[in-house]
Structures are given as structure tokens and as C-alpha cells.
Amino acid sequence: MIVTVTYNPAVDQTIQFDEQMAPDRVMRADEAQFDAGGKGINAAQLLTAMDRPCVATGLLGGFTGSFIRETLQDDGVETAFVDVDGTTRLNTTAIAAAEEYKLNQAGPAVGESVVDSLLEQVRAQSPDRVLVGGSLPPGLTPDAIDRIATGGDWETIVDTGGDVLRELDAQYGLCKPNRAELGDATGADVSTVEGCADAADAFRDRGFDRVLASLGADGAVLAGDAGQLYAEALDIDVVDTVGAGDALLSGVLSAWEAGADDETALRTGVTVSAQVVQRAGTAVPDLDDIDSLRDGVTVRRL
Ligand SMILES: Nc1ncnc2c1ncn2[C@@H]1O[C@H](COP(=O)(O)OP(=O)(O)O)[C@@H](O)[C@H]1O
Numbered sequence: 001m002i003v004t005v006t007y008n009p010a011v012d013q014t015i016q017f018d019e020q021m022a023p024d025r026v027m028r029a030d031e032a033q034f035d036a037g038g039k040g041i042n043a044a045q046l047l048t049a050m051d052r053p054c055v056a057t058g059l060l061g062g063f064t065g066s067f068i069r070e071t072l073q074d075d076g077v078e079t080a081f082v083d084v085d086g087t088t089r090l091n092t093t094a095i096a097a098a099e100e101y102k103l104n105q106a107g108p109a110v111g112e113s114v115v116d117s118l119l120e121q122v123r124a125q126s127p128d129r130v131l132v133g134g135s136l137p138p139g140l141t142p143d144a145i146d147r148i149a150t151g152g153d154w155e156t157i158v159d160t161g162g163d164v165l166r167e168l169d170a171q172y173g174l175c176k177p178n179r180a181e182l183g184d185a186t187g188a189d190v191s192t193v194e195g196c197a198d199a200a201d202a203f204r205d206r207g208f209d210r211v212l213a214s215l216g217a218d219g220a221v222l223a224g225d226a227g228q229l230y231a232e233a234l235d236i237d238v239v240d241t242v243g244a245g246d247a248l249l250s251g252v253l254s255a256w257e258a259g260a261d262d263e264t265a266l267r268t269g270v271t272v273s274a275q276v277v278q279r280a281g282t283a284v285p286d287l288d289d290i291d292s293l294r295d296g297v298t299v300r301r302l
């Protein structure tokens with residue numbers, strides 16, 4: 001069973017314009033959408049949609065927090081959140097002509113005592129795996145993630161930015177940097193797939209059993225004890241890429257929970273992410289055919 005921890009959830013607002021962004025004028029969006037977001041929350045929604053037992057925990061506050069709580073309830077996602085005084089952030093993805101702008105807020109400041117409250121919620125679920133996903137709100141340091149990783153007898157997966165990744169001290173089952181985060185965390189040349197795979201592999205020494213590096217339209221690399229696996233991305237029409245990394249990771253975790261090997265897990269992740277990027281925002285797509293669609297993903301050993 002998986003518990004997801006989102007220290008800094010967000011309502012994801014996706015707005016679409018049929019013209020390019022321009023300063024000093026009113027831009028009017030043709031379409032607007034609101035989704036419950038934040039890395040662990042997206043993962044919990046996707047894992048639930050794939051019938052994997054999962055509980056979403058994290059910090060919620062204010063009207064945006066209530067929206068996330070209600071959305072997850074409607075989606076049948078089990079939750080165990082901790083209430084905070086501030087207002088959960090609203091992150092915006094603006095799609096203008098063919099360009100994508102991601103505008104993320106810092107989130108409400110919290111005190112360190114929230115880590116104890118969250119740990120209590122996590123322990124109460126007795127999970128096998130815990131996914132800690134997303135940025136940290138003001139008031140918390142990477143120690144908040146290490147404390148979850150060392151707080152019980154579970155494998156911890158982490159999906160967070162390069163700066164925080166570099167500062168983690170505990171032992172983790174997996175981290176999932178995207179290309180920029182991998183570059184930030186390692187300082188390596190990540191301009192080629194091979195460079196990314198080598199950087200991911202080397203980064204394992206910093207306390208990660210496996211590193212799953214997502215490379216956008218170039219696909220993904222999974223580096224572990226058994227070597228480096230590379231999966232090409234599927235050739236699809238992308239609406240926006242928000243939630244793509246969460247989808248990749250959710251597919252991998254879902255397959256592992258079902259007992260699959262790394263190659264099958266990587267195929268599953270790439271397939272789930274392809275479904276997500278073909279839809280606006282972080283809404284949960286139809287995932288019924290994932291097991292058959294994943295056969296279309298090309299994986300090779302590097
Ligand atoms: N343009 C694209 N075409 C096809 N698949 C994509 C595209 N962008 C992202 N993906 C899929 O989503 C996964 C995660 O994307 P990425 O942008 O690297 O993650 P993040 O959202 O964390 O930045 C990729 O590994 C790939 O499978």
C-alpha cells in the first residue's frame with residue numbers, strides 16, 4: 001500500500017489562449033479548468049484510478065484546501081490530511097498559442113510541527129511505500145523529507161527539485177528528477193540521453209537505490225542495480241505537460257505494486273504519462289487500457 005505526502009499541494013488552474021502572451025494588455029482565456037494538484041496528490045489520484053491501494057496525506061488550508069479535499073472525495077481517493085492555518089496555493093498553467101507558461105506560488109508558511117503530525121498520519125496507514133512529492137512550503141527544510149524517510153519501516157520515493165534533492169541525507173528507494181532537476185542536482189551535462197543516464201546512475205550514490213529521470217519528449221531513463229533502461233516517449237499530440245512527471249512516476253509505482261519488473265514498470269510509466277499530456281491540466285485520464293497500450297513503448301538497455 002502506498003501513502004503519498006504532499007507538503008505543498010496546489011489547485012492547478014489551466015487557462016488557454018488562442019494567441020501569444022503579450023505585455024500591457026488584457027489577455028482573455030477561451031477555457032479555464034481547476035484540478036486538485038501537487039505531486040503526491042496527482043499520484044494518489046492516478047494510483048487510485050489504476051486500482052492500487054493508496055492514501056493521500058499532506059497539508060491543506062483555506063478555500064483551495066477545501067476544493068482539493070472535495071475533489072479527492074469525489075474521485076474516491078482515500079485521504080488523511082493535516083489542516084494548516086494558511087491558504088493552499090493556486091498554481092497556473094497558461095497555454096498561449098503553442099507555448100506553455102507554468103506559474104507556481106510558494107505556498108503558505110508552516111511550522112516544523114506539521115512534520116510530526118504528518119508522520120503520525122503516515123504511520124497510522126502502515127504503508128509499504130511512501131511517496132513524498134513536490135516543493136516544500138516556506139518554513140520547512142529538506143529535513144522534513146528525511147524525517148518521513150526514516151520515520152518507519154517503509155520504502156520512500158521522492159519527487160522534488162534539484163536543490164532539495166541534493167540536500168537529502170536519508171536512504172531512498174527512488175527519486176524522479178526531470179532533466180533540469182537532474183542537471184541542477186548533479187551539475188552533469190544532461191544534453192543527451194546517454195549523459196542523462198550516466199548522471200542518473202552516478203546520482204544513485206547519493207542515497208537513491210534507483211533514479212528515474214524523466215526527459216520530456218525524449219522519454220525516460222531508469223537507472224538501478226540492473227543497469228540503465230531507456231524508454232522512448234510515445235509520439236502523441238501534447239495539450240500541456242503539467243502532471244507528466246507525476247504520471248510517469250505513478251505508472252512505475254503502480255506496476256511495481258503489481259509485482260512487475262523494472263522494464264514493464266518503465267513502459268507503464270511512459271504510457272500513463274502519454275495519457276496525461278494529451279489532456280489539459282492534471283485531470284485523471286481514462287487508464288483502463290494501460291496494460292495493453294504499454295506494449296507500444298520501446299525500451300532498450302544503454
Ligand atoms: N512532448 C511529449 N511527448 C510525449 N511524451 C511526453 C512529452 N512530454 C512529456 N512526456 C512524457 O511525460 C514524462 C514526464 O515528462 P517530463 O516533462 O520530463 O516531467 P516533469 O513534468 O516532471 O517535468 C516523460 O518521461 C514522457 O514519457
Ligand SMILES: O=P(O)(O)OC[C@H]1O[C@](O)(COP(=O)(O)O)[C@@H](O)[C@@H]1O
Binds near residue numbers: 038104245
Ligand atoms: O511543488 P512544485 O514543484 O511547485 O510543483 C507543483 C506542481 O506540480 C504538479 O504536481 C505537476 O507536476 P509535474 O508536471 O512535475 O508532474 C502540479 O500539479 C503542481 O501545481
